[in-house]
Amino acid sequence: MNAAPAVTVQNLVKRYGHFVAVNDVSLSIHEGEIFGIIGPNGAGKTTTVECISGLRAPDSGSISVYGLSPRKDRNKVREFVGVQLQESALPPRLKVGEAVRLFASFYSNPVDPDQLLESLGIKQFDNSSFKSLSGGQKQRLSIALALVGNPRLAILDELTTGLDPEARRETWNLIERMRDRGVTVILVTHFMDEAEKLCDRLALINHGTVRALDTPEAIAAQAGGSRVRFVPSQPVNDETLRAIPGVNEIERKERYVSVTGTGDLAGSLINALAAFGVRVSEVEARGGNLEDAFIKLTRDDASSVGKGVQA
Amino acid sequence: MTGYRLEWLSRRSRVQFAELLKVQSKLALREPYALLGGLALPAILLAVFGFIGQAQPGNVGSTGLTIIDLWTPTILVLSFIFISISLPNTLVRDREIGWLRRVSTTPLHPSRLLAAQLIIDLILAAAAVLIVILEGALVFGASLHVQILPFAVSPLLAIVELFALGLVLVALMPTQTVAQPVAGVVTFGLMFLSGLWVNPAQVGDPLRTIMYYSPSGAAVRAVLDSAFNAGPSYAALLTMAVYAVIFGFIAIRYFRWE
Numbered sequence: 001m002n003a004a005p006a007v008t009v010q011n012l013v014k015r016y017g018h019f020v021a022v023n024d025v026s027l028s029i030h031e032g033e034i035f036g037i038i039g040p041n042g043a044g045k046t047t048t049v050e051c052i053s054g055l056r057a058p059d060s061g062s063i064s065v066y067g068l069s070p071r072k073d074r075n076k077v078r079e080f081v082g083v084q085l086q087e088s089a090l091p092p093r094l095k096v097g098e099a100v101r102l103f104a105s106f107y108s109n110p111v112d113p114d115q116l117l118e119s120l121g122i123k124q125f126d127n128s129s130f131k132s133l134s135g136g137q138k139q140r141l142s143i144a145l146a147l148v149g150n151p152r153l154a155i156l157d158e159l160t161t162g163l164d165p166e167a168r169r170e171t172w173n174l175i176e177r178m179r180d181r182g183v184t185v186i187l188v189t190h191f192m193d194e195a196e197k198l199c200d201r202l203a204l205i206n207h208g209t210v211r212a213l214d215t216p217e218a219i220a221a222q223a224g225g226s227r228v229r230f231v232p233s234q235p236v237n238d239e240t241l242r243a244i245p246g247v248n249e250i251e252r253k254e255r256y257v258s259v260t261g262t263g264d265l266a267g268s269l270i271n272a273l274a275a276f277g278v279r280v281s282e283v284e285a286r287g288g289n290l291e292d293a294f295i296k297l298t299r300d301d302a303s304s305v306g307k308g309v310q311a
Numbered sequence: 312m313t314g315y316r317l318e319w320l321s322r323r324s325r326v327q328f329a330e331l332l333k334v335q336s337k338l339a340l341r342e343p344y345a346l347l348g349g350l351a352l353p354a355i356l357l358a359v360f361g362f363i364g365q366a367q368p369g370n371v372g373s374t375g376l377t378i379i380d381l382w383t384p385t386i387l388v389l390s391f392i393f394i395s396i397s398l399p400n401t402l403v404r405d406r407e408i409g410w411l412r413r414v415s416t417t418p419l420h421p422s423r424l425l426a427a428q429l430i431i432d433l434i435l436a437a438a439a440v441l442i443v444i445l446e447g448a449l450v451f452g453a454s455l456h457v458q459i460l461p462f463a464v465s466p467l468l469a470i471v472e473l474f475a476l477g478l479v480l481v482a483l484m485p486t487q488t489v490a491q492p493v494a495g496v497v498t499f500g501l502m503f504l505s506g507l508w509v510n511p512a513q514v515g516d517p518l519r520t521i522m523y524y525s526p527s528g529a530a531v532r533a534v535l536d537s538a539f540n541a542g543p544s545y546a547a548l549l550t551m552a553v554y555a556v557i558f559g560f561i562a563i564r565y566f567r568w569e
Contacts (some may be wrong), residue, residue, distance in 0.1 A: 053416055075418060083416040088409035091401075093341040098334050105330040106419040108323065129341075149417065 006031040012061035021047040023208035036199030044208040082151030092131035107149035136167040192291040220288030233279040348393025361451030383447035384534035390439035395477035403490040412569040468551040469530035475558035482565040501527040
C-alpha cells in the first residue's frame with residue numbers, strides 16, 4: 001500500500017447553521033480497499049461522504065479523490081465515482097431497465113446494464129416500475145445505479161438498511177466481488193457485523209470527529225478487548241488477577257470469574273494462575289467485539305463531552 | 312463556462328440527451344397530467360363550446376364574435392395553464408424523493424433533466440395549438456383570421472410566461488403535499504382570469520382591467536387579438552413579457568435541486 005491513497009480528507013469541517021456536523025475529520029483511503037465509516041446517528045458520517053462525493057461543499061479542509069477535487073473537478077470526478085445515497089428514490093413509474101440504461105448513458109465507459117442486473121439478481125424485474133419493487137429490490141437497483149458507470153470508487157450509504165438477512169448476505173457478497181475487481185469502496189453503516197465482515201479498515205466517527213481509525217479487529221481489541229470466563233480450582237483474589245498483564249476488569253458470578261482485557265488474555269491467565277497452583281476449568285473465551293468497542297468509544301465521548309445524551 | 316458549452320455540443324452529450332428525452336417522454340405518457348390537461352381537456356371543452364355555439368348562433372354582445380370565436384383562444388390558454396401546472400406536479404416530487412439529487416451525483420447535470428421536461432412540455436403546447444386551431448376552425452367554424460408571424464408571438468409569449476409561473480411553483484413549493492393544493496388554487500385563479508366563466512368583454516371595471524392584466528387574461532387577449540384582429544395589443548404582449556421576466560427571475564433565484 002505504498003501507492004498514493006485513492007481518497008484523502010484533510011481537516012474537513014462542515015457546519016449547517018450553528019450545528020457543526022463534521023469537525024476536523026482527516027482520513028485516507030487506499031485504492032482497492034473497503035473502507036467503513038461507522039458511528040451513531042447524526043455523527044457526521046453521511047455529511048463526510050457527501051463532501052467526498054462532491055454533493056456538499058466543505059466549509060474548510062481539503063478533499064482529494066484520485067488527485068482531483070470533488071467540487072472543482074466535478075465533471076471528471078463524477079465520471080468515476082458511483083454513489084448510492086441514503087433515502088433516494090426514483091420516479092415511481094420509471095422501470096428498472098430504463099433507469100439503469102439511462103444512467104449508463106450518462107457515463108463514458110459504462111458496464112453492460114443487462115449483465116449488471118443479472119449479477120444483482122434483478123434482471124427479471126427489468127420491466128417492473130420502481131414503485132412495484134420490494135425494499136430489497138429497490139436497494140439492489142440503487143446499487144446497480146451506483147455501479148453502472150464502472151466506477152473506481154463506490155460510495156455506499158446505509159447499503160443494507162431495510163434488507164432481510166438473506167438479501168444482506170447477497171449484498172455483502174456483491175461488495176466483496178466489487179473489491180475483487182479493484183473497486184475502492186466507502187461503506188457507511190451502523191451495522192457492526194457488516195463493518196466487521198466487510199471492511200478492511202474502519203473510521204469510527206462521533207460528534208463529527210474521528211474517534212478511531214484502524215482495522216475492525218484492532219478497533220475491537222483496542223477498545224473492548226476480549227473476555228474470558230472460567231471456574232478457578234480454588235479462590236483467587238482480585239489483586240492476583242489484576243497483576244496479570246492485559247487484565248482490565250473483573251466480574252464474578254457464582255463460581256464463575258469473568259475477565260475482560262487485551263492481548264492473548266486466555267493464554268496469559270492460564271499460565272499465570274498455573275504458577276500460583278490454580279487450575280482453571282470451563283474456559284470460555286470471546287474475542288474482541290466491534291459492537292462493544294463502538295459502545296465504549298461513543299459512551300466515552302458522551303461522558304467526556306458531559307452532555308449525558310445517549311448517542 | 313466555455314467547457315460546459317462545448318460539452319453540450321459533443322456527440323456523447325447529444326446521445327445522453329436523446330436517451331433522457333426518450334425516458335422522460337415515456338414517463339410523461341405514464342403520468343399524463345400534462346397530456347390530459349394540456350390536450351384532452353381543451354379538445355373536450357372546445358367541443359362543448361362548439362355545440363353551445365351551434366345552439367346559440369350569432370355574435371356575443373357587441374364583440375362581433377361568435378361563442379366559438381370567443382372561446383377558442385381561452386381554451387388554448389387553458390391548455391397552456393394545465394401544461395405549466397403539471398411542472399410542479401412532477402418536478403417537486405422528483406426533488407422531494409431525492410431523484411434530482413441522485414442524478415446530480417452522475418456526470419449529467421440535473422438541469423438537463425429540467426431541459427428535457429421543458430422540451431416535452433413545449434411539444435405538447437405546440438400540439439395543443441394545432442389541435443385547438445384545427446378543431447376550432449375546421450370542426451366548429453371559428454372565423455380565425457390568422458397572420459402567421461403576429462399570431463406566433465402571442466402563444467409563444469403566453470407559453471414562456473406560464474411555464475415560468477410553473478417553475479416559480481417548482482422553486483417555492485417545499486413538498487408535493489404543499490404543491491398540489493397550491494397548484495390547484497393557482498390553476499383555478501388563472502382559469503377564472505382567463506375568462507373561462509365570465510368573459511372580460513362582458514364585465515365592468517375594475518374586474519375587466521384585472522383580467523386583462525393578469526397572466527392568463529393578457530394571454531387570452533393577445534391570442535384573441537392576433538387570431539381575429541391580426542395585431543395583438545402591445546399592452547397585452549408587454550404584460551406577458553413583464554410577467555415572464557418576473558416569474559423567470561423568481562424561478563431562477565429560488566430554484567433548488569435538493
